[in-house]
Amino acid sequence: MACHQKISLLLLIFSSPVVLLESCDSRCLAKKLIDKKEMSAPQNAQCSVTVNVTLVQYETLTFDTKEMQMSSRVLVKMRWTDPELAWDDTISSAASVMLPVHKIWTPGLVLDNVIDVTTKTYxxxxxxxxxxxxNYAVVLFIAVSCDISLFTYPFVTGDCGVAINGWNQSDCDLSFVYLNNATMFGSSQCGEWNTESVAIQSDQQAPSRNYLSVTLSINPFCAVVTLILPSVLIMVADLVSFSLPIQGGERNNLKVTLVLSFTMFLLILNDRLSSGGRCAPLLHYHFCFCLVNLVLSMVMSLVLTHLMTADGLLTYRCSKRIERQNTHLDQDEDAGVIVTTKTTELEMASIQKTVNVLENINQTNQRANSNEVFVDFLDKLCFLFFLFVDIIYVITVCVIVTKTEMCKSQNPKIWITLVS
Incomplete structure (x- = not known):
């Protein structure tokens, strides 16, 4: 009987771990892990932590061309090992457990070159x-300033970097190991900008520093239709306006209208493009050239019209002077007729007066015709001058856009150096 009791007691003692194991379920295990309050990083002897980044998904939300700022959304999934959170079968048979994210240590991402960032747990x-x-995931809403050259706007392609790293200070550091390259999700187009590609790259001088290199390009169709094409058509209309006659004022009215219309495009350009940076967009210089060209053309047309009008005014004054002389001559002849009462002399004086008036009118017409020929010659010369200037300008712009290496984007400095 005593032997039977001892055997039962031994079975009870050996069966207690099994009862304990079955009684501690996943929620019980989670409570035990939370009670440990492991809020510090799992550090090795070298005071370093390595976190594996298993997934990086990128999406461009907006791009402000005037401020040159890009807003994006980045999903980062990470994995690391914390020995203090491990358990064996003697504690629980659960393969995994869910813990509140704010009850354990999670790595903090350092974004060196961002303007604003909002971090949310997935x-x-x-x-x-x-x-x-x-296994941990976080969503980053990032605003970053991009150093993309707009010199050849709207035919622009450039890279914008987003520095996503751990921290490194003194002897301790938190390093991220990217197991896969970044991928894009969502729409690749935001406004007139397209996201061509995104890749994880490392700094050549500091291989431990990684960043997202986002390649962006502009869809030129909208800018060509709303800015470049209207400016070209206005310049063509200015050249065609030289076919209108100088007299009448129709040409001057058209040229003033063209100048006012072009001023409207300058206001549109000022609202859309950034004027700062290392190199101002070439479109600014294009609009400046077009405006100066239109104003000079308008001024030349006004000057030619004034020359034509001034000649007519001079003829009118000469005619008035001749009429006054003839009036005095009539008075003298009338006095002579009254005194002499000779009808023959009066008739001869009237005939002479008529001949003088006709000769003066003929001379004035010849002078006006010769002046009109001269003004027409100047008008054709101005047309050829502006046509030549426009052709040289088009060739120069094509060479600058296709051949020049000026204002190319440089690798920006996106890292913050911490002094130990």
Whole structure:
């Protein structure tokens, strides 16, 4: 009987771990891990932490061309091992457990070159495996300033960097190891900008520093239709306006209208493009050239019209002077007729007066015709001058856009150096 009791007692003692194991479920295990309050980083002897980045998904939200700022959304999934969060089968048979994200340590991302950043956890819980492996995801809403040259706008392609790293100070550091390259999700177009590609690259001088290199390009169709094409058509209309006659004022009215219309495009350009940076967009210089060309053309047309009008005014004054002389001559002749009462002399004086008037009118017409020929010659000369200037300008712009290496984008300095 005593032997039977001892055997029962031994069975009870050996069966207690099994009862304990079955009684500690996943929620019980989560409570035990939370009670440990492991809020510090899992550090090795070298005071360093390595976090594996398993996934980086990127999406461009907006791009402000005037301020040269890019807003984007980045999803980062990470995995690391924390030995203090591991357990064996003697504690629980669960393969993994869910823990509140704010109850354990999670790595902080350092974004060196951002203007503004908002960090949100992908979920409020993280999955922890029995070997201490933690899977964690975070969503970053980032605003960053981009150094993309707009010199050849709207035919622009450039790279914008987003520095996403851990931290490194003194002997301790947090390093990220990217297991896969970045991918894009969502729409690749935001306004007139397109996201061509995104890749994870490392700095040549500091291989431990990584950043997202986002390649952007502009869809030139909108800018060509709304800015470049109207300016070209206005310049063509200015050249065609030289076919209108100088007399009448129709040409001057058209040229003034062209100048006012072009001023409207300058206001549109000022609202759309950034005027700062290392190199101002070539479109600014294009609009400046077109405006100066239109104003000079308008001034030349006004000058030619004034020359034509001034000649007519001079003829009118000469005619008035001749009429006054003839009036005095009539008075003298009338007095002579009254005195002499000779009808023959009066008739001869009238005939002579008529001949003088006709001769003066003929001379005035010849002078006006010769002046009109001269003004027409100047008008044709001005047309050829502006046509020549426009052709040289088009050739120069084509050479600058296709051949020149000026204002190329440089690798920006996106890192912050911490002095130990």
């Amino acid at each position: 979920t409020d819980d993280v999955a922890v495996k029995n070997d201490g492996t933690v």
